[in-house]
Amino acid sequence: MPWPDRLQATFVPAEHAVAFWGPLDLVHAHDLPEGRPGTCRFALPADGRVEPVDVPVRLVDLDTAVPALRALPARSAALGASVLAWRAAARLAEDGDPGELAARLPPAAHAVLNAEETAIMSARAALTRFHQAVATASALRATGLRATPRPYQVRGIAWLRALAAEGGGGVLADDMGLGKTLQAIGLLATRRHPDQRPHLVVCPTSLVGNWLREIQRFAPDTPVIGYHGARRALPEHVAAGTVVVTSYSVLRTDQALRQQHWDTAVFDEAQQLKNPDAQVSRAAAGLTAHARIAMTGTPVENRLTELWSILHVTNPGVLGSRARFRQRFAGPIEQRRSATAAARLNALVGPHLLRRTKSEVAADLPAKQHTTVACTLTAEQARLYTDAVDRAFATGLGSGIARRGRVLALLTALKQICNHPAQYLGENGENGENGERELVGRSGKFDRAVEMLAEIADQGDRALVFTQYRAMGELLCRQLTDTLGGDPVPFLHGGLSLARRDRLVHAFQTDDTAPPVLLLSLRAAGFGLNLTRASHVVHYDRWWNPAVEEQATDRAHRIGQQRTLTVHTLVTGGTIEDHIARLHQTKRALADVVSRDAEAALADLSDADLHSVLELNPGAIA
Amino acid sequence: MPDFGATGWGRAWVRAVESTAVTTPNPLLPKARSLARNDAVTTVDIAPGRLTAEVVDRGRHHRVTIDIPLWTGQVRLVADRLVARSLAEHRGLAPGDLPDALAADLASHGIDIAVPTDAQTATCTCASRRRPCSHVLATHYALAQRVDEQPALALTLRAPRRTGHRQGDPDWIDLREVDAAAFYGG
Ligand SMILES: [Zn+2]
Numbered sequence: 025m026p027w028p029d030r031l032q033a034t035f036v037p038a039e040h041a042v043a044f045w046g047p048l049d050l051v052h053a054h055d056l057p058e059g060r061p062g063t064c065r066f067a068l069p070a071d072g073r074v075e076p077v078d079v080p081v082r083l084v085d086l087d088t089a090v091p092a093l094r095a096l097p098a099r100s101a102a103l104g105a106s107v108l109a110w111r112a113a114a115r116l117a118e119d120g121d122p123g124e125l126a127a128r129l130p131p132a133a134h135a136v137l138n139a140e141e142t143a144i145m146s147a148r149a150a151l152t153r154f155h156q157a158v159a160t161a162s163a164l165r166a167t168g169l170r171a172t173p174r175p176y177q178v179r180g181i182a183w184l185r186a187l188a189a190e191g192g193g194g195v196l197a198d199d200m201g202l203g204k205t206l207q208a209i210g211l212l213a214t215r216r217h218p219d220q221r222p223h224l225v226v227c228p229t230s231l232v233g234n235w236l237r238e239i240q241r242f243a244p245d246t247p248v249i250g251y252h253g254a255r256r257a258l259p260e261h262v263a264a265g266t267v268v269v270t271s272y273s274v275l276r277t278d279q280a281l282r283q284q285h286w287d288t289a290v291f292d293e294a295q296q297l298k299n300p301d302a303q304v305s306r307a308a309a310g311l312t313a314h315a316r317i318a319m320t321g322t323p324v325e326n327r328l329t330e331l332w333s334i335l336h337v338t339n340p341g342v343l344g345s346r347a348r349f350r351q352r353f354a355g356p357i358e359q360r361r362s363a364t365a366a367a368r369l370n371a372l373v374g375p376h377l378l379r380r381t382k383s384e385v386a387a388d389l390p391a392k393q394h395t396t397v398a399c400t401l402t403a404e405q406a407r408l409y410t411d412a413v414d415r416a417f418a419t420g421l422g423s424g425i426a427r428r429g430r431v432l433a434l435l436t437a438l439k440q441i442c443n444h445p446a447q448y449l450g451e452n453g454e455n456g457e458n459g460e461r462e463l464v465g466r467s468g469k470f471d472r473a474v475e476m477l478a479e480i481a482d483q484g485d486r487a488l489v490f491t492q493y494r495a496m497g498e499l500l501c502r503q504l505t506d507t508l509g510g511d512p513v514p515f516l517h518g519g520l521s522l523a524r525r526d527r528l529v530h531a532f533q534t535d536d537t538a539p540p541v542l543l544l545s546l547r548a549a550g551f552g553l554n555l556t557r558a559s560h561v562v563h564y565d566r567w568w569n570p571a572v573e574e575q576a577t578d579r580a581h582r583i584g585q586q587r588t589l590t591v592h593t594l595v596t597g598g599t600i601e602d603h604i605a606r607l608h609q610t611k612r613a614l615a616d617v618v619s620r621d622a623e624a625a626l627a628d629l630s631d632a633d634l635h636s637v638l639e640l641n642p643g644a645i646a
Numbered sequence: 647m648p649d650f651g652a653t654g655w656g657r658a659w660v661r662a663v664e665s666t667a668v669t670t671p672n673p674l675l676p677k678a679r680s681l682a683r684n685d686a687v688t689t690v691d692i693a694p695g696r697l698t699a700e701v702v703d704r705g706r707h708h709r710v711t712i713d714i715p716l717w718t719g720q721v722r723l724v725a726d727r728l729v730a731r732s733l734a735e736h737r738g739l740a741p742g743d744l745p746d747a748l749a750a751d752l753a754s755h756g757i758d759i760a761v762p763t764d765a766q767t768a769t770c771t772c773a774s775r776r777r778p779c780s781h782v783l784a785t786h787y788a789l790a791q792r793v794d795e796q797p798a799l800a801l802t803l804r805a806p807r808r809t810g811h812r813q814g815d816p817d818w819i820d821l822r823e824v825d826a827a828a829f830y831g832g
Contacts, residue, residue, distance in 0.1 A: 028830050069826035076821075105831030130831025131824050138818055149817035344740035351652040352743065352795050360649060360683065365795040371815070372741060 030104035032132050033093075034081075036064060037145075037153045037182075038380075040161075040175035042089040042110060043081035050102050051082060056092050059084035066135040067144045074131070076141040085175060086157055090114045106133035113154055126151055156182040163214040171242045173210060176385045177203055181210035183378050184317060188215055188288050193316035193338030195294070197379040200321040200578055205238055208290050208319060213243035216265030220287050224313065227292035229271040233526035234554065235292070236269055251281075258284065272296050276304045286313040294318035297337055298330035300346060308337045323377065328354040331373070339376050343369075392577070392589045396605070397476070399469040399596045401442070401640075408441045408448060409599065409640050417635055431627040431634070435600060438638065442596040443496050443565055444470045450495075463503050469594050473500070473564060476592065478507055480560050481540045486532070487560035489543045490576045492567065494519070497543045500564065504541055511538070517545040533557050546576045555579045562592045566604040573608075598641030649683060650787050654746035655759060656794035662760035663786040674776065678783030687788035692799050694806035697789060701781040703772070710785045713767040717757065717805045725757050725805055744797040759800050 031050040034043045043064050044051055051058070059082040067074040084092065093114035096103065109129045116125065126147040134150035137143070145153075160182040164173070173181065180196060187194045188211060198204050212223045225235055232252050239248045247266040251258060251274065258280050262268065265287075275281055289311050291297060297305045297318070316338045324331050332349045335342055343349045353369045356362035401409065416434045421427050440448040444467040451461060464471055473489070480487045491497050497515045504513040514528045531538040532555060542555070561577050577591050595601045626634060651657035664675065681687060681701060690699045697712040717725050732748040739745070749759060768782045793800050 030830070032830070067821055067824065069829040072826050074821050074824045074826050074829065109831070128831075131829045132831065135829075143818035143820050144824060146817055146819050341738040342740060344743050348653075348740070348743060350647065352740075352797075355647040355652055356791065356795055359647065360791075362791065362795065364792060368742065368795060375815075 028104055028132070030102055031107055032104045033107040033110045034064070034066060034133055034135050035110065035150050035154045036083065036136055037150075037157065037179055038176060039083050040157055040178045041083040041085050042093070043079075043083050044107075045079050045081040046104065047102075048080070048082060053102065054096060054100070056096075057084045057088045058082065059088075065137050065141065067131075067137055067141075068135065074135075074144075076137055086178075087161060090158060104132065105130045109133050110154075113151060114158075116155075123148070153182070156186050160185055160210075160214070164210060167213045167216070167243065168245055169210060169213060169243055171206060173206060174203070174385070176380055177207050177210070180204075180207040180378060180380075181214070184208070184211040185214065187317070187376075188315035191314050193318075193376065195318045195320065195323055195334060195338055195377045197320055197323045197377055199379075199381050200575070202380060202385060204319045204321075205235070205292070206242060208292070208317065209239055209242050209246075211317070212239075212265075212267050212288060212290070213246045215288060216246065218264050220264045221285050221314065222262040222264065222266040222268055222287065224281065224284075224286045224289045224311070225267055225269045225292065226272055226275050226289070226308065227269070228296065229273060230522055230525070231292060232269055232271055233522070234529075237530065238554075239267055239269075272304050275307050277307075282307070282310060282312075284312075286311065288315045288317060289313035291316070291318045291337065294320040294334050294337075295322055295325055295330065298325065298333050300329065300333040300336060305333055305337065309340065323379075328357060328369075335373070335376065342372065342376060392591060394591045394593070397472060397592050397594045399472045399594055401468055401596060401599065402445075402466055404445050404466055405441055405468070406640060408445055409438060412437045412441065413635070413638050413640065417631065421631065421634075428627040434638070435626065438600040439565060440493070440496075442469060442599050442601050443467065443491075443493065444499055446499055447493060447496050463499060469564075469596050470499075470503070473562060473594060474503055474507055476562070477504060477541050481508055484540075485560060486540045486558045487542075487562055488555055488558045488576075488579065489541060489562045489564055490546050490573075491543065491564040492545065492547065493565065494545060496564065497545055500543055504543075505539075508539060508541065513539045513541050513543060515543040515545075518547065529553055529555065544576075544579075546572065553579050559588070560590050560592065562594065564594055566593070566595070566601055566608075568604065568607070570608040600638060602641075603637055650679070650790045650794075652794045653797055654749035655744060655797040655800040656790040658749060658753075658759040658800070659786060659790040659793060662758075662762045663783060663790075665762050672783075674778075674780045674783055677780045679787055681780065681784035682787035682791065687784050690785070690788050690792055692789070692792065692802055694802060695804075697785065697803065699785040699788060701770075701784055703781060706772070708770050708772045708781045710768070710770045710781050712769075712782065712785060714761050714803055715765070721757055722805060724755055725752060728752055728755065728757075729801065729805070742796040742798050744801070749797075749800075759804065 028046040030046060031044060031054070032046040034045070036043050041059070043062070044056065044059065045064070062081055062083045063078050064081045065076055066079045068077050068079065093111045096107065096111045098108070106129070109125070110133060112128065113125055129147035129151065131144065134145045134147050136145045136150070157178065160178060164178070164181065180198065184194070184196065184207060196204050196207060208225070215223070227235055229252065232250060236248055236250050239246055247263055249258070249262070249266060249268045251268050251270040256274065258268070262284065270278070270281065291308060297308050299305060318334050318338045320334065323334060329346065329350070332343050332346055332354070344352065353365050356365035357369065412434065416430065421430045437448060444463070446461070446463060446466065464474070477487055477489070489500065491500065494517055497517060501513050501515045514532070516525055516528050528542065532542045542558070563573055563576070567573050577589070595605050626637065629637065651660035681703060686702045688700050688702065690697070695714055695716045697714060699710045701708045701710055728748065728751050732745055732751065733739070736745050752759060763778050763782070763786070768778050770779050770781045772779055772781055774780070
């Protein structure tokens with residue numbers, strides 16, 4: 025392959041950077057910024073054709089690349105035509121005519137490959153995106169956004185701004201934890217002119233408070249109104265650029281939202297719109313808005329019609345009518361796995377959907393470390409455990425649905441015994457004649473967790489502790505408050521009002537005097553919670569589905585978090601918890617194909633097989 | 647939903663291939679459907695007046711070529727007029743789609759979207775003496791599926807348009823079209 029003897033430059037939109045490559049020593053000779061080293065997939069010439077190859081590059085973020093390019097000499101024997109073309113583009117800044125310049129861009133300047141590696145970006149598309157990116161960065165500066173978006177987030181904001189400028193719509197489908205909210209705020213905050221209409225954000229009720237806070241935090245100059253609750257009211261005139269935050273349940277029936285003309289409508293957790301027949305989906309499609317943006321990490325949870333339903337709100341007509349969509353795409357893809365229909369659907373949806381996975385932007389995320397903490401049973405736990413197994417098998421488990429129910433009850437009992445005898449026995453600690461019975465010394469796992477959390481608190485770190493049982497959370501709360509001293513350790517569960525949950529989250533994230541540990545019941549905590557101040561996550565008990573644990577972990581593992589996150593999983597040796605841990609390993613190997621029926625699978629085992637899974641491994645007793 | 651002929655456009659091709667079977671059942675049709683269902687028909691290429699495909703049958707590759715007459719003369723004129731009118735009435739049509747009403751409209755004007763097998767010239771590289779062989783028939787079923795997914799292909803076969811139906815994405819250049827000699831510019 026002929027390697028160029030002059031320095032080359034290629035704009036890489038996904039990195040929000042210019043990649044310099046070829047004879048890289050020339051970077052120094054021309055006082056260009058060092059940038060960060062990396063590898064890019066470009067198409068380069070070989071044997072009269074161009075082919076995809078890995079190219080070692082230095083990536084210079086646009087903010088530094090643009091002034092550096094402007095400062096280059098107009099001519100130099102060492103600079104390739106691609107560098108000089110980007111110099112011209114940088115000098116055009118935000119308001120030149122890219123059309124004329126497009127003809128001067130050699131392929132080397134826009135050699136970025138598509139995902140299939142069958143095509144490179146056109147010169148015009150590269151220039152357009154370059155100018156969008158430069159304009160977005162300066163608009164964000166002018167707005168005073170109180171955050172430094174990562175390169176891929178600036179790319180996302182530029183993409184959203186381009187859609188909104190055209191008066192179109194789209195779906196931001198980045199993986200959970202990649203900061204979709206910040207990107208949406210970047211869009212809303214930079215679309216604020218005196219003649220512009222207000223914006224609308226629709227989200228689940230549990231996230232209304234979060235949205236209001238995040239807008240105030242990241243874009244304090246943007247006026248924001250919470251529109252929810254029975255006494256909600258919109259002012260007579262909503263000022264230009266104001267963001268109105270409401271919930272899906274309000275949207276369903278509210279007249280005022282329907283009558284207002286909006287600039288940009290944002291639908292967060294847009295899988296709420298996956299059923300096209302639902303009243304809320306029809307209300308969303310019926311809003312009058314210049315631009316419509318849906319945000320979801322899972323545009324398709326089960327059926328392809330969900331994607332149709334969401335795009336019907338953001339980009340009506342793109343996929344045709346629902347019946348036609350079934351004939352042309354959903355039927356062929358779901359019934360006979362048609363590769364051509366899938367490819368056509370991708371091509372149709374592609375321009376309207378931006379999706380980045382965690383692994384694609386891994387370099388931008390702090391690391392996550394998993395540790396397994398092995399625990400032992402106390403004599404009391406071992407006795408309860410063996411009794412429970414023996415009693416269940418002696419009574420008989422039956423067959424069919426009855427068997428399923430009894431196995432489930434046994435599994436729950438065993439998990440509770442591993443957690444703490446007090447949880448299993450239903451001791452609430454307050455009715456006993458001698459007052460509260462001591463909790464320490466009765467569960468190996470409980471003692472270990474309390475020690476670990478005390479240590480974390482001593483280091484000045486913060487931790488989230490997840491349990492699936494309300495009773496267990498109460499026990500941990502009691503003990504941790506006692507051990508750590510100070511204010512009661514908060515427990516976020518389904519019994520609390522939304523306002524109370526919001527306050528707990530807010531205190532954990534911002535209040536230095538708040539207890540350093542937050543207990544959560546995941547199912548009640550809902551989605552979208554932002555708890556990035558934690559640097560430790562403890563899973564006190566196990567879920568059958570590892571995806572649920574991952575999701576819990578991701579409350580803390582998000583953009584905006586600077587430190588490494590350590591994830592501790594507590595496993596009691598020789599017990600049902602060991603079995604679940606092994607199950608998780610196999611499931612992770614199966615990637616996305618997660619079966620939710622692990623409990624049912626156990627019920628289907630013969631008595632002998634089930635007994636060998638559940639009986640206590642004697643080596644585990646303390 | 648039927649595996650073949652979910653839209654009016656695909657259905658026209660299914661009817662054409664099954665039309666001769668109404669009086670005397672063609673024993674090759676079940677096998678042809680099974681080949682198409684099991685993805686044995688690969689690389690279907692649909693060009694004006696010509697359909698080519700590769701069919702893998704019990705490990706053997708067979709190449710199928712089917713020539714299909716284009717609409718000409720008065721038929722073409724009427725078809726163009728009906729197509730233009732329909733597209734004007736359905737401005738919000740999704741890319742690659744055509745209304746089923748247009749298919750019915752063409753049929754009612756006596757314009758056939760599909761061509762029965764006895765009106766085509768079909769060849770297959772297999773040694774079977776039965777013509778059309780199961781591979782040619784399977785190619786028809788695969789065509790019906792592609793046309794269901796993208797009804798505009800039905801017109802590509804019979805009435806190629808000079809302007810073309812949204813050829814490619816202007817934001818991307820196919821690697822085969824990149825000038826390697828001018829890659830680094832002047
Ligand atoms: Zn044949």
